[in-house]
Structure formats: structure tokens, C-alpha cells
Amino acid sequence: MENTNKQQNKFGHWIKTSITARMLMVGFLTLVLLIPLVFIEDLIRERSSRQTEVINEINQQWGNEVLIYGPILKVPYKIYKEKTVTDKKTKKVYTENIEEIRYAYFFPESLNINSSVNPEEKKRGIYTTAVYNSKMSITGSFIKPNFSDIEINDKDILWNKSKIIIQSSNVKGVNEANLKLNQTDYELSSKYNDKKNYNYNEVPLHTLETKNINREQLLFQKPLTFNIKFNIKGSEQIRFIPTGKQTEAQITSNWKTANFFGEFLPYNDDKINDEGFNAKWKILDLNRPFSQEHFYGIPDLKEFVFGVNFMIPIDEYQKSERSAKYGFLVIGLTFLIFFLIQTLSKIDIHPFQYLMIGLALTMFYTLLVSISEHSNFLKAYLIAGISVITLITLYSKSILKTLKFPFFIGLSLTALYTFIYVIIQLENYALLVGSIGLFLILAIVMFVSRKIDWNNG
Template identity: 30%
Template sequence: MTNNSDEAFSDTTVPGRVGAPPRLLTFRNSPAVKFILIGLLTILLLAPATFVWVLVEERADRARDVARDIARSWGGTQKINGPYLVVPYDETALYQTKDGQTERRKLKRTAVFFPKKLDVSGDIDVEERQKSIYSLPVYHSRLRLSGRFAAPELDMLKAESEAGTVSVNMEEAYVVVGIGDISALKSEVLMTLDGAQSVPFEPGLGAMKPARGYTSRGAGNMSGGINASVPSQKWRQGFTFDIDLQLNGSSGLFVAPSGQTTKVSLASNWPHPGFTGAFLPEERTISEEGFEATWTIPYLARGIPKLLQTSEIPLENKLLGVKFVEPVNFYQTISRSLKYAVGFISLTFLAVFVLEMRSGWSFHWIQYGLVGFALIIFYVMLLAFAEHVGYGPAYLIAAGAATLLNAVYVGTSLRNRFAGVVMLLVLGAIFGVLFALMREQDYALLIGSVIAFVALAVTMFVTQRIDWSGSGEAVPRDDSNPA
């Protein structure tokens, strides 16, 4: 008499058991054929994984749009470039025209002198501003720019002039400071000369303009800066200066090393700084309460002479500073994790396949597909929950749901509680490794390669006694029963 369970599953009985199916059906359900079908199914699941990746990028774009909206109302990334002493002058010289004649032309030019010494100190209070479910690190900064301009060497202008005469406009000299977003200034700006006289700043860069390719958001027609006139008797003899700025901003703060010798000291309550730019800090201290950083840039390291004849703000490509990095950019993290989706799904299918071969019950390829779709839904749940509760809790919720669902499903489908427990442990290990891979980006390749090797080794030995041909011949399961 045939066992009822064998009759019920006679079309999917594992080869080698009582009640094996006919030859053609045996071929279709042989372990080798099923293994190939599972591989094809894994590749097919790349399609929904790609749709999830598109969804992640769409949500990331939405988050960036909201961040730009917050920055427009609060203040964008700030770039402090200056101060510079700008001295307008007229150059008169003979020029040859196209018809071979010579004529005298008078051209207006600007000379830019750098401070002999510049000290920039700043205290930056950072907080997260939220709009809807999105947030952006914004800050209020209190900056002091102090230093000294030496008496300009006006003879250098004649040396630099193109064989002409130079006439300096003594009363038109001014100090200019480039600011990334002047709409975020929160107080009037004064420059104190020699510790006594105060000169107010006006909006705009005067005769100067931003460097080519540089745009200053929020600056309008003012070209992203402020300027203040300096009396002739002051700038010709050299003077000290103090400038206090109160600026709102977001995402980052950058400073140009505009002094011949520049020292920058920044302190903030943000514990996740990202130091970047042309120069990195010499000293930095980072703790849970915030950070402190100091830069010192000598004259030679800056690579720019003491005087420039230019109408553009210099040093736009030599900024230094800090970005206020969010601890976990979960959109980027989820996007990276989707790159491991094939290996992630393959390991899960491999575990189910081994359990199926050892349990004696068949697991249909459609059931494999359902397990795979549960893993794809994991990414969608991770994205959805992360936008509300953060990446860590979201990962725990999504991974726990996917692990429990698949473990119960596999255990009940294979009529084996042990199989369900094994799947619970396997999926827990897989999700744990995936979480570690996302946190250790620098070691992701190393960790992934080791895991792939271990998984292959385990597969080779666990499936060593499987009858891959589906011939129906019993395969011995212990050493006491030779092949």
C-alpha cells in the first residue's frame, strides 16, 4: 500500500524515495535541473530589484529637493573668501590697431592685495531642520576675520604693467569679502580699522566679480559679497582689521586662505564633521559633543603671489572647510545594499534548496519565487520605515519581518520545524552580514569575498551526497554505507 503523503506529492518526490515519478518528470524535478531553475529565477528577480532601486533614487531626489527648499529659506553652503584690498588704477599705454596705426588707450584695471596675516575663528551651532519627513543640518555661525594688510608696494603695479604708465585711484580703494549666500547674513557687518575706526560694509563686490564658473546662490545682482571703502591714509600705510560675521548656512562652511599666512580655527557642536577642500586640518578633535579643528596655511603652500592684477575674486578653487555630514545617509546605504541583492537572494535560495534536498519534501519553484519576493519587499519596507524612524530601527523591523515570514513559510512547506529554525538562523546571519557590509564600506569587498567562499565551501560539502542526476538511485547518507 502506498503512503498517502507519497501519493499526494508523487509528482515532486525527491529521486531515490519510494514512489519516484516517471523518467521525464524525474528529469524535470532532478536536483540539477531545479538548481538551474533557481539560478534563472534569481536572475529574473533582478527586475523587481531594479524597480526598487529606481524608487530609492526617486525618494532621494525628493529629499534633495526638500533640502534645497530648506536651504533657500535658511541659508545655503557658505563660502567666505577674503578679505582682499582692491586698488583700482588706470593704465595708459600705446596699442597697435588693425590698420597698423598706434593709439594711446586708457584702461581701467584692479589690483588685488592679500592680507599679510589672516586669522579666522568661528563657532558654529548646528541643528537639524525638518520639513515633512525630511531633515537637513543647518547652522548659525559667529565668525571673526582679523589680521593685517601691509602697506601695498605700488611699484609692483608699474612692473606688472604692459609698458605703460600707471595712475592709482587713491580714494577708490576698498576691502572686499566674498560670501556664498549674503541673504543669510544676520547682522550688519562693520570693519574695525586699527582697533578704533569702524567702516560699514555695503552689498556687492564693487568692481570685482566671481571667478569664472563660480555661481553664488542667493546673491542676486550683488555677486555674492560685501565691500567697504578704506581711507587713503589708512591703506597706503597698512592697517589692522577686525570683521565680525553672523551667518546662517547649511550642509557646509568653507574658507579661502586669503592671507599670505592664514590660520583657521573652527569649533562646532556637530559630532560628524567631514573635513574637505584644498587643505586638511593640522589638528582636530572629534567627540560626541562636537569638534574643534585648526588649519595653518603658510605663504608658500598657498602658491599665489602677494599681488594679482585681476577683476575676479581669487582662490575659489583653494577653499578649505568642513561638511556637516549626516550620520547615516540611508538612501545611499539602501542603494548600495541593492548591489548585493543577487548574492543575498542566492544565499537564501541555496539554504532552502539544501533543506529541501534533505527533508524529502518538494519546494516548488513558485514557492522559491515567493521567498525571493519577500526579500525584495524587505528593501521597500526598509526604505519606507527609514524615512520615519531612522535607518537602524527600520532595518531591524524590515529584516525581522522578512526573516520570520520566510522561516515560518519554509518550515511549514517542508513539514519540518527544524528546517524553519535553520532558515531563521540562516536569514538572521545573512541580514546581520548585510548590515555589517553597509556600515563597513571600506571592507565590504573583503567581507563579501570571504562570505562567498565560506558559502561555496558549505554548499559543496552539504550537497556532496545529493543525487544530482535524478536517476532515482539511492545516495548513501553515512560512511557505513559506501556509494
């Protein structure tokens, strides 16, 4: 029994006096604290997913993003195929012509889009998204379709069954839709589209089409002009496909944080002003790799869209997640500071005290996430950072019994959190600044640790 107590006393003395033992202890506690860091990162991802779910629910109830494809002139025509038929009675074999109806799709010669968009913020709980009401005027003209590429006789073209179709990603938000062809009104009706044909991430397009166009208007003694009035509620963004041989578009809004995107960007330099924006586009058929006529279905041209994004830039969760990725660095460097102070000053620091300091450092991230949900990231970072630095500084004063070491610890933590905040804000230079910062930290540690007698452990 006495030998056992002596062995325990020797082990305890080795733990307290051996530099190697303290290093192993600090390393072990650092690895243990990775467990709460993993749970915190999962919490951030869960809250971010919840935000996305709530925003999607708001958008679905109000109206999803708006993508306009059209108008398109749809003209049916006949083709004939030979089919071999065997008479069951006489067993004679002969051929007959089978008639088949196909559809050709023609884009307008000119397309002019004028849209006024008035966004507003919608909130549910702590989450906010941008929705809008848009008023569109779409004008332009069609010229007589050319079937020469597929050598169809004019008598096989079913002009009297031609229609104008428009495809949109959002028919739920349509409040008004009027179409005029050469001053004749046509009603647009919705045609069922099977969503099963679309991938999960793909934006499904719903078809609106007119009844058959009057044959007199399709004689094309003059261009067939159209005038479409749309009032649509939507969210996130509004996009158009430049189907005109010459497409001109103008989108105005009082939204001041617009993001223009797509294959084509506005050409006017003064598009953003103090009152919002007034963006203009001009796209020629030479600028896009598709023709004006399509004989084998409507092509998928969503990759050639242009438009405006009205989403509210919410990146608090992304910044919090990036900050949490540096948690191991913060804990490791803080423990290293306490280890150097303990080694150089011969002040005893218990493993439990290391653990309390590590848990305080992990609390920074839960404070950051919870506060940033109700405020901006900078305020949340300042509040969480000041709280944790103050807590650890006061706690270290009770451990180290002096003022100079707690002051140095508070100053070091302030510099460390400031360094990480700068890295989070940077994008293009994050790796460069981070590498330089770590190099300087390593140099300081090497300089300070040169006075330690490593042979005494």
C-alpha cells in the first residue's frame, strides 16, 4: 500500500514538474476540446439550413423567382412518312404515306422588355428575405417564318393552328397577363407541365399559350407585332432569355443592393444611383449561339439568361462557420501562451483550469452564432470576443496572482481574434495574410521558448 502511494506521488510530481508531461496534457486537452467544436459547427450548419427552409417557404407562398422565356411563335406542319403494309387477305405488300404533325418554334425579330420592380422585405421570426411586385411591358414583332431549311411546302403548314407561347418559372405569382397581336386581344391560358421531367435543382418552366391565331394575321403582309402586359409577384431574382434577333431590356427598381448576373450584363455605366437602379441591356443575335428558328422542340436556353438578383446578402452563418474552423488554432495558441507562462514563471496551472479556459474559448462560437441571428456579424463578433477575453483575463488573474500575465493574455487574445476577423473578411488574400500571420506567431513562439531548459523534463 505504501509502495502504491509512493508511485502515485512520484507520478503526480512528474506531472507537475515535467515539461514533457505538461505538453502531453495540454495536447490531450486540445484534442478533447475538438469534440465541442465539431458540435458547434453542426449547430451552425443546422441553423443555416433552417434559414434556407424558412426563406424557401416564404418564397413559395409569395411567388418564386421569375424567369421569362418568350414569346415564341408555335407553328404546326405536316410531314409524310412511308410505311410498309401487308394485306392480311391477299398477302400483298405495299407502301402508304403516313401523315404526322410536328411543330416549329420561331423567335421574334425584335424584343423589347421594360420592367419596373418594387422589392420589399418579408420576415418570419428572425429570418428575412426579399420579395417583389413587377410590372412588365414586353413588345416586339415576328416576321414570316422560314421553313426552307426543312423543305416544307406552304400547303403543309397549318397556319390556322398557330399559337403564341410564353414560358415562365412562376405562374403562381401572375396577377395580370394581357397579350395583343396587331391590336387583337388574345387570352393566355396555362398548359400543364410534368415536373417529373425536371432535375431537383432545375427551375421548371410552365407554358402559357394563346388560342389559335387568326389566319389573316399570319399572312405576314406586315410584321406581326405583339404587346404583352405582365404583373407578377416573385422573389430572389428576375431573369429573361434574349430570344429576339435584337433584344433590348430595361429594368428599374428602388432596390439599392442589386446584383446583375447572367451571360449578359447591362451596358450603361450609370445603372446604379441613389434612388435604386436603372439597368439597360442590348443583345444581338450575333452575341448568342442559337438561331431564330427551331424545328425539333423548344431548346433549353436557361444558360443564356440575364437579370437581377434581389436576395438580401445574409452571410452571418457562413462567416460563423469559417470562424469556427479556426477554433483549433485559437485553443492551441491560447494553451501555448499559458504553457509558456507556466514554464517560464514556475506557476502551477491545474489541468482543470486549462479545461475551463478551453470551454470558455468554445463558448465564443455559440455566442457568435446566437447574437448574429439578431444583429450583424461585426456586433456579434465584438460582443462575443469582448465577453470571452474579459472572462479568461479575469480567470487567469485568479490563477497567476499577478497583473502583468493576465494583461498579456488579454492583449494576446485580442490580437488573435482581430487577426481571425481580418482573415474572415478577406477572400482573395485570406491565404496570404493567414500564412504571414502564422509565420509571425511561430517566430514569436520560437523567440520566447529559447529560454526554456528543455532538458529539465
